[in-house]
Amino acid sequence: MDTSSPSSPSSSIDSNHNPPSSPSSSSFSSICLSSNHYLSSGRSTSAMRTRRGLSTDLSLCLSTSSSHQSQRRSSWPPLKPLLKSATVGRSAEEEWQHGSASGLFVKVYMEGIPIGRKLDLLSHGGYDDLALTLAHMFKTTILCGKRNKAPSDKYYVLTYQDREGDWMMVGDVPWEIFTSTVKRLKITRADRC
Amino acid sequence: MDPKRAKQSPDSAEAIRLSPFPDEALDRILALLDSHKDRSSASLVSKAWYHAERWSRSCVFIGNCYSVSPEILVHRFPNIRRVILKGKPRFSDFNLVPQNWGADIHSWLLVFADHYPFLEELRLKRMTVSDQSLEFLALKFHNFKSLSLLSCDGFSTDGLAAIATHCRNLTELDIQENGIDDISGKWLNCFPDNFTSLEVLNFASLTSEVNFDSLERLVARCNSLKILKVNQSITLDQLQRLLVRAPRLMELGSGSFLQDLTPQQYTDLETAFRGCRNLQTLSGLSEASSLYLPALYPACANLTFLNLSYAALQSEELAKLLAHCPLLRRLWVLDTVEDKGLEAVGQNCSLLEELRVFPEHPFDQEIDHGVTESGFLAVSYGCRKLSYVLYFCRQMTNAAVATIVQNCPDFTHFRLCIMNPGQPDYLTNEPMDEAFGAVVKNCPKLQRLAVSGLLTDLTFEYIGTYAKNLETLSVAFAGSSDWGMQCVLEGCPKLRKLEIRDCPFGNKALLSGLEKYESMRSLWMSACKVTMNGCKLLAREMPRLNVEVMEDEESNEGQAYKVYVYRSVAGPRRDAPPFVLTL
Numbered sequence: 001m002d003t004s005s006p007s008s009p010s011s012s013i014d015s016n017h018n019p020p021s022s023p024s025s026s027s028f029s030s031i032c033l034s035s036n037h038y039l040s041s042g043r044s045t046s047a048m049r050t051r052r053g054l055s056t057d058l059s060l061c062l063s064t065s066s067s068h069q070s071q072r073r074s075s076w077p078p079l080k081p082l083l084k085s086a087t088v089g090r091s092a093e094e095e096w097q098h099g100s101a102s103g104l105f106v107k108v109y110m111e112g113i114p115i116g117r118k119l120d121l122l123s124h125g126g127y128d129d130l131a132l133t134l135a136h137m138f139k140t141t142i143l144c145g146k147r148n149k150a151p152s153d154k155y156y157v158l159t160y161q162d163r164e165g166d167w168m169m170v171g172d173v174p175w176e177i178f179t180s181t182v183k184r185l186k187i188t189r190a191d192r193c
Numbered sequence: 194m195d196p197k198r199a200k201q202s203p204d205s206a207e208a209i210r211l212s213p214f215p216d217e218a219l220d221r222i223l224a225l226l227d228s229h230k231d232r233s234s235a236s237l238v239s240k241a242w243y244h245a246e247r248w249s250r251s252c253v254f255i256g257n258c259y260s261v262s263p264e265i266l267v268h269r270f271p272n273i274r275r276v277i278l279k280g281k282p283r284f285s286d287f288n289l290v291p292q293n294w295g296a297d298i299h300s301w302l303l304v305f306a307d308h309y310p311f312l313e314e315l316r317l318k319r320m321t322v323s324d325q326s327l328e329f330l331a332l333k334f335h336n337f338k339s340l341s342l343l344s345c346d347g348f349s350t351d352g353l354a355a356i357a358t359h360c361r362n363l364t365e366l367d368i369q370e371n372g373i374d375d376i377s378g379k380w381l382n383c384f385p386d387n388f389t390s391l392e393v394l395n396f397a398s399l400t401s402e403v404n405f406d407s408l409e410r411l412v413a414r415c416n417s418l419k420i421l422k423v424n425q426s427i428t429l430d431q432l433q434r435l436l437v438r439a440p441r442l443m444e445l446g447s448g449s450f451l452q453d454l455t456p457q458q459y460t461d462l463e464t465a466f467r468g469c470r471n472l473q474t475l476s477g478l479s480e481a482s483s484l485y486l487p488a489l490y491p492a493c494a495n496l497t498f499l500n501l502s503y504a505a506l507q508s509e510e511l512a513k514l515l516a517h518c519p520l521l522r523r524l525w526v527l528d529t530v531e532d533k534g535l536e537a538v539g540q541n542c543s544l545l546e547e548l549r550v551f552p553e554h555p556f557d558q559e560i561d562h563g564v565t566e567s568g569f570l571a572v573s574y575g576c577r578k579l580s581y582v583l584y585f586c587r588q589m590t591n592a593a594v595a596t597i598v599q600n601c602p603d604f605t606h607f608r609l610c611i612m613n614p615g616q617p618d619y620l621t622n623e624p625m626d627e628a629f630g631a632v633v634k635n636c637p638k639l640q641r642l643a644v645s646g647l648l649t650d651l652t653f654e655y656i657g658t659y660a661k662n663l664e665t666l667s668v669a670f671a672g673s674s675d676w677g678m679q680c681v682l683e684g685c686p687k688l689r690k691l692e693i694r695d696c697p698f699g700n701k702a703l704l705s706g707l708e709k710y711e712s713m714r715s716l717w718m719s720a721c722k723v724t725m726n727g728c729k730l731l732a733r734e735m736p737r738l739n740v741e742v743m744e745d746e747e748s749n750e751g752q753a754y755k756v757y758v759y760r761s762v763a764g765p766r767r768d769a770p771p772f773v774l775t776l
Contacts, residue, residue: 075287076669077555077585077612080344080370104556122556163613174695177670179556180613 074104074122076176104179110138110156110187121182126175134158138187155190216245224249251275256714258296258320259739262763263304274313275339276305280320282717282757283667284692286344289719289755291743293770297321297347299329300768306333314339314365321345327352331359339365339393346372350380350401357383364417365393378403378426384411391415395422397446397477402426413438422446425479430458436465445469445492447477450485450504459488467491476500483510490517498523502551505529512537523547528563528585535568539575547581548572555585555612566593573600580638581606588619589646594628598635607632608643614670614695617647624648630655633663643667653677657684665690678702682709692717700727703756707731710738715759723753725776731758732776739765744772 109116117137124130135141140156158170162181170178170185223245226232229252236246252275255261266273280296282289298320305312312334322345330337337360342348350373356366357380378401384391391411396403403426412418418439423432427448436442454462462485469492478486481504493499496518501511502525511526511534521542526534528550538545550564566589573579579601589611598604609628617624625646633639633655640662644652648671656663657680664687672678678698681688682705691713699722710716710731725742732740741757748754765775 074556075284075289076614077552077610078284078287078667078669079551079555079585080286176695177614 074176074179076180106182106184108134108137108185108187110140111189121179127171127178130170131158134185134187140187156187157190158185159188160185216241219245220249227252229254248272252314253277255279257759257761258301259763259766260714260759260761263301265763267304267308271308273309274311275316276301276309276312276314277316278320279318280345282692282715283319283690284694284717284719285319289694291770291772292346293321294743294773295321295766295768295770297323297326297768299323299326302326302329302333310334311336313337314341316341316343317345318343319345321347322352323347324349324352324355328355328359331355336362338362338390341365341367341369342371343367343369344371349374350376350378350399354380354383357381358385361385361388362390363388364390366391367393367395367420368398369395370398373399375399375401377401381411382407386410389414389416392417393420394418395420395446397422397424399424400426405431409434409438418442420444420474422476423448425449425477428452429454429462429485433458433462433465436469440465440468441471442469443471444474445472445476446500447475449480450478451480451482452485454485459485463488463491470495472496474498474500476503478504480504481506481510483507483513486510486514489514493517494519496521500525501530502527502549505553506534507531508534508537512541515541518542519544521545523581525549525551527551527553529553530564531562532564532568532571535564536571539571539573542576544578545572545576546578548576548579549581549583550585551583552585552612563587566590569593569597573597577601578603580604583608583610583643585610585612587612588616589625589628590618590620591623591625591627591631592618592620594625595631598632602635603638604632604636605638606641607636607639608641608667609645610643611646614645615647616645624651626651626655630659633659637662639663641665644671645669646671649673650677650680653680657681660685662687664688666692668693668696670695672696672698675699675702675705679705682706688712689714691715693719693721695720697722699723700730703727704731704734707734710735710758711760713760715757717755717757718753719755720747721756723756724751725753726751728753728756729776737761740776741766741769742774742776744774 104121105118106121107116107118119133119137121130124133159167160170160178160182161167161184163183167186173181219242223232223235223242226235232246232250236243247269248271250270251272253266253270253273254277255266256279258278258280278298278301281294284290285294296319298317306329310333313336315330315337316339322342327348330340332355340356340363348371353366353368356363378399381396381403384407392415394411403424405427408423408427409431412421412435419442421435421439421442422444423435423446425448427435429448429450429452432447436445466489472492473495475489475492475496475498478501493514494517497520499518499521505527506514506529508530511530515521515537518541522544524538524542524545524547526549535550538548550568552563564584564586566586569582569584569586570593573596577600580603582604583606586609589609594609611625618628625644626649628646629642629644629648629652632642639660642656642660642663642665644667650673653672654677656666663685666681666685666688675698678693678696679702681691682702688709694717698718703718703723704727706716728740728742732738737760739759739761742753743755743757745754766773769775
């Protein structure tokens with residue numbers, strides 16, 4: 001487990017986190033379908049939903065421009081965007097309250113692949129976003145919380161380890177609560193769940 | 194002099210001799226009133242008093258820019274010199290309000306240009322301000338002196354350049370925490386060489402490097418400079434040179450406190466701080482470490498406000514620093530100081546009235562340190578005068594809060610943020626209801642409350658029963674049913690601002706406050722169970738309220754995902770963007 005947390009913004013840029021290159025369109029449409037389905041399953045109306053509609057502009061997901069990032073920043077805990085920059089001259093919108101300039105990087109492992117990836121949860125607006133990024137990263141279909149597909153080795157599901165050390169299915173709790181309890185992600189085969 | 198007597202015999206010479214022009218006396222007396230509340234009360238006494246008050250008022254405070262229009266304002270108050278305006282709902286600070294929502298200052302400036310040509314001061318919070326507006330302000334108002342922008346957006350450093358260039362009488366330029374397009378620091382060079390009136394300069398939240406020579410010359414020629422807060426591009430040795438030029442500073446915000454200083458430079462810095470005998474407020478100090486903090490100590494004797502929220506100090510560093518600050522009344526720190534640092538606060542700062550503890554890593558789950566209930570307890574034992582607290586933590590207990598408010602019954606502002614939403618008392622696993630119950634029972638002067646942790650309707654029953662002076666309440670991820678919100682609406686007579694997110698409150702709760710909302714400034718509800726039908730009903734029943742629903746991709750069919758309700762004498766907004774529906 002990675003126990004060192006970045007204390008200065010410059011060290012938070014993780015070399016493993018490479019924005020994905022152009023994805024194949026087929027994996028895209030399957031992600032859109034699956035994530036749409038889980039979103040429409042009955043949930044309490046007070047649950048926080050993802051901020052992406054189906055007509056997600058691919059470039060938004062890939063873009064690292066600061067204006068998009070500032071729109072998808074987390075709204076909890078309630079902290080104003082104050083400035084802390086180790087390097088003078090960085091765009092004000094890239095800065096955030098103190099340590100949050102370091103984002104929320106969690107490790108992601110795919111079953112069967114020993115080398116993991118890291119991604120910044122906070123640069124995602126919700127589960128939809130996350131599913132899209134993971135699809136690019138691992139070039140496969142990943143389901144978040146969808147259950148009525150017959151388990152088979154063709155599908156992967158996304159799980160996470162929470163603060164208590166338990167492994168849970170991603171997608172059950174509101175996004176805000178998820179980001180506050182998640183420690184790491186794992187992509188496992190659907191038939192294992 | 195009784196005005197009635199003057200009316201009864203207006204033409205008699207005797208009456209004229211006996212009545213010494215009550216209106217003139219009234220004008221003189223009312224002109225001395227400063228408080229907005231006093232002026233409001235005075236204006237309600239009679240028509241004569243209403244008119245005397247409106248002619249003599251020079252400063253106006255508008256807590257919600259949409260509650261009134263610029264036209265109504267200038268019609269009532271013809272002689273305003275100072276305007277304070279607040280715009281967007283507070284939750285816009287946390288990205289809950291989309292861009293281009295509104296609260297644009299320009300329409301106000303256009304009206305002011307015609308009616309308040311002698312406008313001197315503008316203090317804006319959460320407004321949208323464009324460079325064009327700043328240039329308009331600088332060019333049209335020749336007497337303009339004081340500009341304060343807090344949490345505003347929409348402008349760039351080019352706008353600041355316009356202010357610096359054209360406002361010959363500027364005394365204050367205060368730029369804080371804004372969504373600003375920081376293009377370059379060249380704006381600072383725009384102050385003319387013969388410009389000497391500056392008293393307040395705060396550009397701490399800008400990142401672009403400024404020309405130090407320009408800044409030094411500016412500080413040197415502005416002899417009345419009392420408040421100087423520089424940004425991180427200013428180094429320690431540069432700071433020393435500024436302090437030597439401005440030893441009479443009352444408030445100082447330093448730049449970066451990290452630099453390799455030679456022993457001579459360090460001594461010079463310490464000497465410069467020793468020369469600052471009037472310092473009451475100190476902030477900045479980013480990257481401060483035990484290496485150079487001692488240079489500060491000589492300047493801390495009269496310090497009343499210490500803002501360390503940019504300095505990730507450890508507990509010992511804080512303890513040593515606080516030993517030199519006996520008169521401290523307000524302290525802001527990062528949770529890097531941990532409970533041990535807060536124990537030092539309790540031991541050293543017996544006069545402390547306000548404490549704010551911010552999290553260094555608010556989004557990082559793998560952090561085990563930070564502050565806990567122990568730190569808060571330690572402060573409460575040592576600082577019995579504590580009246581304002583903002584505390585971010587990852588664990589809390591009901592028992593600790595109960596003890597804290599017994600130690601410190603004078604709380605007026607109690608804002609506790611347990612960062613994991615819906616977290617119970619970590620020792621007993623019970624909801625945190627009893628904690629906030631204790632707060633409202635023990636602190637009769639409570640004006641502002643922010644709750645967190647796992648909370649049932651019981652918390653809100655307590656609030657409605659005991660918090661009779663409560664004016665502002667912030668609620669997130671809490672409550673069990675409509676009943677909770679109803680308790681608050683029915684029980685808190687002085688409630689002015691209610692902001693709620695992610696709670697199970699629906700139409701029944703919303704509509705229970707039907708008659709209440711006109712006595713409040715505003716209500717915000719997002720991600721609750723309120724529907725469009727409920728909002729439409731509210732809008733229909735209460736025509737003097739503006740009921741606005743923000744469209745959102747996340748809303749379900751019929752759900753009103755973000756609702757903003759406020760009283761207004763100006764009617765529905767005319768500048769609402771497409772995603773804001775006024776019902």
